[in-house]
Amino acid sequence: SYELTQPPSVSVSPGQTARITCSGDALPKQYAYWYQQKPGQAPVLVIYKDSERPSGIPERFSGSSSGTTVTLTISGVQAEDEADYYCQSADSSGTLGVFGGGTKLTVL
Amino acid sequence: EVQLVQSGAEVKKPGESLKISCKGSGYSFTSYWIGWVRQMPGKGLEWMGIIYPGDSDTRYSPSFQGQVTISADKSISTAYLQWSSLKASDTAMYYCARGPYYDILTGYPVAPLPFDYWGQGTLVTVSS
Numbered sequence: 075s076y077e078l079t080q081p082p083s084v085s086v087s088p089g090q091t092a093r094i095t096c097s098g099d100a101l102p103k104q105y106a107y108w109y110q111q112k113p114g115q116a117p118v119l120v121i122y123k124d125s126e127r128p129s130g131i132p133e134r135f136s137g138s139s140s141g142t143t144v145t146l147t148i149s150g151v152q153a154e155d156e157a158d159y160y161c162q163s164a165d166s167s168g169t170l171g172v173f174g175g176g177t178k179l180t181v182l
Numbered sequence: 183e184v185q186l187v188q189s190g191a192e193v194k195k196p197g198e199s200l201k202i203s204c205k206g207s208g209y210s211f212t213s214y215w216i217g218w219v220r221q222m223p224g225k226g227l228e229w230m231g232i233i234y235p236g237d238s239d240t241r242y243s244p245s246f247q248g249q250v251t252i253s254a255d256k257s258i259s260t261a262y263l264q265w266s267s268l269k270a271s272d273t274a275m276y277y278c279a280r281g282p283y284y285d286i287l288t289g290y291p292v293a294p295l296p297f298d299y300w301g302q303g304t305l306v307t308v309s310s
Contacts, residue, residue, distance in 0.1 A: 089186055105256035109227070113297070116277055116300035117219075117227065160227050164293035170241055171217070171295050176226035 076100065076165040078174035085180040086141040094177045096161030099142055104164040106144040108137060111176075112157045120159075121146060148179070156181045184208040186216075186278050186301035193307045194268050201264035202304045204278030211259035212236040215281025215294040218252060218263045219301075222274040230276075232294045233261060234284055241294070268308045275303045 078098040087091040096106060106124050109117035119128055121137035124144060134149045144163075148155055161174040189203045206216065217232035231242040235254040242252070254261045261278055279297035284290075 081300060097233040102292065105295070109297075111227070116303055117279075117297075118300075119296055122298075124297050132183070157192050158226075162227075162229070162296060168292050169294075170243055171293070172243070173219075173227040173229055 075098055076172055078161050078163060078172055080159075080161060080177045082175070083178045083180065086151050087182045088153060089150055092151050092155070092179055094146045094148075094161075094179065095143055096142045096145070096158050096163075096174045098163060098172075098174075100166045100168075101139065101142050101144055101163060106137070106139065106167060107162040108118040108135075108146045109160045109162065110115060110155075110157045111160065117160065151179075151181055153181050184280065184299045185275055186280060186299055186302045188276075188278055188301040191305040191307070193309070196268055196270055196308055196310055197265050198268050198308075199264070200306065201262050202266055202276060202306065204261045204263075204301050206259045206261070206280065209280070212256050214283050216254065216261045217279050217281050217297060218250075218261075218296065219277040219279060220246075220274045221277065230263070232281055234286075234294075235259075235261065236284070236286060242243045268306075270308050270310075272306060273308050275305050279300070 108121035111117040123140040125137040136147045202212040212235045218230040220228040230246045233240045235256045251264045279303040280299040
């Protein structure tokens with residue numbers, strides 16, 4: 075079955091830039107989406123269609139795409155950004171969704 | 183205000199059946215996909231499947247096909263996730279979430295993504 079691959083963990087110091095990658099063979103043809111999940115809470119959509127930001131999401135969150143890899147970038151990381159981040163896209167058929175395994179962002 | 187309100191936590195025994203619900207409000211329930219996501223304890227999100235309440239078109243992840251049933255009652259703006267025979271491995275938090283607006287005339291978007299609003303989650307515990 076189709077898989078999206080994320081690093082299990084990323085660590086950054088406050089004020090630094092965090093980059094979380096997500097790789098998948100169908101990503102050149104399918105949009106990617108990113109969700110933030112804090113402990114005990116439901117996920118929140120932070121990036122849609124590779125690089126668009128929903129209203130209410132801080133400008134420090136951005137997304138980009140290059141070939142089979144998409145990247146979530148958090149500039150000027152704050153302590154409140156510590157969370158799990160999941161990428162999502164469609165599978166190779168384009169009709170089903172799939173999540174990446176998730177990346178735990180630690181703010182040192 | 184868009185809201186998805188899920189039914190309460192459940193404790194069941196292996197082999198029992200279960201149906202959990204997700205009631206949508208604040209938007210046109212029949213015009214948007216609504217999906218289900220599993221999160222096992224300490225693990226990541228898993229896309230289970232999705233339904234378009236307008237015509238009950240339902241899609242399942244291969245991992246969940248035949249294991250659960252997704253349905254919807256558009257008369258009460260409620261989606262359901264059900265099991266006929268629970269296993270201990272079904273212990274998890276289950277989230278419902280709203281997918282995109284679907285134009286049934288154009289069939290766009292093809293992929294029922296993303297999930298922009300989420301329910302609060304329903305914790306299902308299966309234990310003997």
